[in-house]
Amino acid sequence: MWLDEADGFAEIFKGYLPYYLLVALPIFIIMSPVNPVAASHEFSVYRMQQYDLHTVPHGCRSASFNLEGRSLTSWSTSRHCVVARIQDITIEQFLEIRNKAGALLLVLPKNDTVLTKEEKEHIQLLEMAMIQQEISAPVYFAQWTPDFEDILKDLQHSFITDDRSGTALEAMFKTVSSNGYQIVVSSSAPQKLESKSLTLHGKLAGRSGAAQTIVIAAHYDSAGVVPELSQGADSNASGAVAVLELARIFSRLYSSASVRGGASLLFVLSSSGHSLNYFAIKKWLEEQLDSTDASLLQDVSFVMCLDSISSAPSLTMHVSKPPVAGGAADNLRTLLGAPVNHKKINLADEVLAWQHERFSIRRMTAFTLSALQSHKEPSRSSVLDTATEAGARHLAANVALIARALAAHIYNLTDETPRRQADADSEHAALYDEALSVEESSVKLWYNYLSSQSRAPQIVTTNLPNGGVTGALERALSRYMEVTVSSHAVDKREPEYTLYGPTRATLYVYSVKPAVFDLILTLAIAAYLGLIYLALQFFPRFYKEYTNILVGRQKVQ
Numbered sequence: 001m002w003l004d005e006a007d008g009f010a011e012i013f014k015g016y017l018p019y020y021l022l023v024a025l026p027i028f029i030i031m032s033p034v035n036p037v038a039a040s041h042e043f044s045v046y047r048m049q050q051y052d053l054h055t056v057p058h059g060c061r062s063a064s065f066n067l068e069g070r071s072l073t074s075w076s077t078s079r080h081c082v083v084a085r086i087q088d089i090t091i092e093q094f095l096e097i098r099n100k101a102g103a104l105l106l107v108l109p110k111n112d113t114v115l116t117k118e119e120k121e122h123i124q125l126l127e128m129a130m131i132q133q134e135i136s137a138p139v140y141f142a143q144w145t146p147d148f149e150d151i152l153k154d155l156q157h158s159f160i161t162d163d164r165s166g167t168a169l170e171a172m173f174k175t176v177s178s179n180g181y182q183i184v185v186s187s188s189a190p191q192k193l194e195s196k197s198l199t200l201h202g203k204l205a206g207r208s209g210a211a212q213t214i215v216i217a218a219h220y221d222s223a224g225v226v227p228e229l230s231q232g233a234d235s236n237a238s239g240a241v242a243v244l245e246l247a248r249i250f251s252r253l254y255s256s257a258s259v260r261g262g263a264s265l266l267f268v269l270s271s272s273g274h275s276l277n278y279f280a281i282k283k284w285l286e287e288q289l290d291s292t293d294a295s296l297l298q299d300v301s302f303v304m305c306l307d308s309i310s311s312a313p314s315l316t317m318h319v320s321k322p323p324v325a326g327g328a329a330d331n332l333r334t335l336l337g338a339p340v341n342h343k344k345i346n347l348a349d350e351v352l353a354w355q356h357e358r359f360s361i362r363r364m365t366a367f368t369l370s371a372l373q374s375h376k377e378p379s380r381s382s383v384l385d386t387a388t389e390a391g392a393r394h395l396a397a398n399v400a401l402i403a404r405a406l407a408a409h410i411y412n413l414t415d416e417t418p419r420r421q422a423d424a425d426s427e428h429a430a431l432y433d434e435a436l437s438v439e440e441s442s443v444k445l446w447y448n449y450l451s452s453q454s455r456a457p458q459i460v461t462t463n464l465p466n467g468g469v470t471g472a473l474e475r476a477l478s479r480y481m482e483v484t485v486s487s488h489a490v491d492k493r494e495p496e497y498t499l500y501g502p503t504r505a506t507l508y509v510y511s512v513k514p515a516v517f518d519l520i521l522t523l524a525i526a527a528y529l530g531l532i533y534l535a536l537q538f539f540p541r542f543y544k545e546y547t548n549i550l551v552g553r554q555k556v557q
Contacts, residue, residue, distance in 0.1 A: 041147050041509040045105070046228040048139035049131055050190055050500040051457070053277065053350060057134040059225075063190055063502065065103040065138045069181035069509070071155040078102040081183045083155055085109070086141070087119050091129045103138045105183065105507070107152065108229075110144040112384050124378035127225040131381070138185065140507065141226045141383075151181060151509060182512045187505040193458060195499050197272040197280035197488040198470050202247070202481035203296070204254040206264040212301040213264045214410070215366075217281070218243045219273035219307075219355060220455065220473060223381040227456035227503045233387040234371075235380040236273060237450035238310035242399045243267055244476050245443055249403050251480035253435055261410035263301060267481070269473055271460050272488075274307075275381065276497045277351045281358045283488035289362060302329045303366035305355040306402075308380060310395035310447070312371040314338075315402075318353075319367045320345050320360040328409065329365050335405035341373065369402065387451035392444040400438045407436055446476075458499050 048060035067081040072093060075082045081103040089097075089106065097104050109115055115123075130139070142148060158180060203213075218239030222232025231237075247267045254260045272280040288297050309315060317338045323329035333340060345357050352358065353375035359366035371394065372380070379385055407413070455469055470485075477483045490496060513521070 040511065041151070043142055043145070043148070043507045043509070044504065045140040045142045045185065045507040046226045046504050047187075047502060048135070048141065049225050049227055049456075051276075052495070052498040054496060056350065058131055060135050060137075060139045061190065062136060062138040063187040063505065064185055066182070066184045067102045068512075069105075069151070069155055069183045071152075071158075074155070074158075075101055081105055083107070083152065083181075083183070085152065086123055086126065087115065089126065091126055094126065094130065098135050098137065101137055103183070103185075104140070106139070106141050107148050108141060108143050108383065110149075112386065113388075115384075120384055121378070123384060124382045127382055128378045131225050140185065140505070141229065142507065143229075155181065180512050182510040184508045184510070185505050186508075187502055190500045190502070193499040193501050195457065195490070197270070197276075197283065197490075198460075199268065199270040199280050199284040199486045199488065200470070200474055200477060200483055201266060201268045201284075201296075201486070202477050202483040203267070204247075204250055204265040204481055206254075206262050207257070207260050208262060211262050211264050212299050213266050213297065214301050214406075215266045215268060215297070215303040215359070215364075216243055216246055217268040217270070217303060217305045217355060217359075219270050219278065219281070220450070220469065221271045221273045221457055221460045222385070222455040223273060223275035224383055224385070224456065225381070226383055227458045228454050229383045230381075230454050230456040231383075231387070231451045232385050232455055233391055233447070233451035234311045234385050235308040236306075237387075237447060237455070238308060238391070238395050239306035240269055240450060240473065241395060241443055241446045242306045242309055242402065243269055244446060244473070245399050245438060246403060246406070247477055247480045248439070248442075249436060250406075253407070259435075261407075263410050266296065267477065269477070271470070272457060272497075273355070274351060274353075274375075276457055278355050278358045279490075279496055280488055281355060284486055285358060285362055287486060287488075297364075300364050302332070303356060303359040303364050304332070304402075304406075305359075305366065305368040307355060307368050307370045308372045308377075309370060309398045310391040311379065313394045313397050315369045315371060315398055316341050316373060317367050317369060318343065318356070318375070320357055323365070323367070327365070329367055332405055332409050335408050336369070336401065338369065343375070371398065387448050392440075392447050395447055396438050396440045396443045399443060400436070403436050403438065456503075457497075458501060458503050 047063060050057075050059040050061065052058065065081060067079060069083050070076075070080040072082060072084045072089060075097075078100060079102055082097050082101050083105045084107070086106040086108055094104075109123075112120070206212075219236055220240035222230040222235065222237070224230030224232065247265075250261075250265055254265070268281070268284070270278075270280040270284060272278065285297075315336060315338045317323075317333050317336070318341045319329075320343065322340065322342055323333060343353055345352070345360060354368040354370075356366035356368045449472070450469065453469070460469055474483055474485060490498070
């Protein structure tokens, strides 16, 4: 009876479906991932800065790639995309990757507030090194996510290197069994962006029509190795906020003819800051000084530029030549109690050090007030330049210091004058303090607003004058005075700078096995299919012999 059942079992192998199941199912089981959802990821990534300054290329020149992901210690050829945390890569490793690797993907810190001072300085120096020259390989930055953290850990442990391998067998087994990642960015080729630089200016007229003019200026864009993540809280959202707050304070004083100062105040906000050699302010000066009507800048007492004033509660006066003793600039320095940092203008440099140098070149007395000690501070162009509570406090304190010093200069007062008058006229002293008081809530609001978004040249200069950050600053400044917006186009034949896009893309990460696994899997499948073929070919003979043996035993019985 059970022999009849064996015949029925043999009939199963005569159908087609079992053959396919025997061949296909094991292959599908081997090749399928344990978790199909984790087999692919999609991330928003941000392309490295790309621009030309005086026809000299800077930054990343490529956008698309499809490469195998590797860690800092396991990559070797141009077929690899190096994936690493930005705080882990050294400048020497970056230079090697720039020359040999196919692409670079850097993951930003999860929380930059927990970084040590040394780690922050390292990241800022790395950013400076990255932007100095052009890079042919695509370079992208990504914000930290748990999925990225898992990918980084997998890449660090998936490939055994000589310094981490125990035996050759261990290295081979680890290489075959590990999971790899194929990293893909499909983006349009880099293209030139049509952009215009913008300058906003407004004036508070003094008592006399022939009075001298004091210029208060700042650039409001930011610079950084990643345009989309260039928030520039200190450099230079702080300077732009200071101009707005000083405009509010002195508009109240100048609103009454009885307390209006003798000097006129000219407030200037411009785009295209230090990364583009202060192109906007250069063109604005050409328009104002080289025209037939140059009354706006006819009699300038001094130009005070504000740059990066929220990183410390103290200020330094940066000058191109020492202020004349007893002059207006020297008087203001005394009232501020600020040390002087003297640096001559070097026209051979690719970019000027400070914005005031643009005015100094046109033979104006100019200086920059900054909390930074040097123009070479890497924090001026860093993704780590973000808004902080301490920064908002320092900004409010420095604006209050500048307002009091400027008012003392305009009204020919000293710091002691209001206090000496307080005994005789306490009401007058109280009004003086109230008039120069800083609205800390407004300062913090504008500081956080400007720092909450990118103000890189690729973004600011492509917005319309009445839109984006430029429009918001124009509307704010218009509350206190009449504002004029000037637009400056780049010479198409000999452009001083050229900006490129795109600035962001979508990155796809696919979980794959390494190439050696594909080779071994191919050999295993071939061997498996060979065994199946032999089994199918010899099964009828085996079955026949097996049944003959059983029939012989039954006859014996």
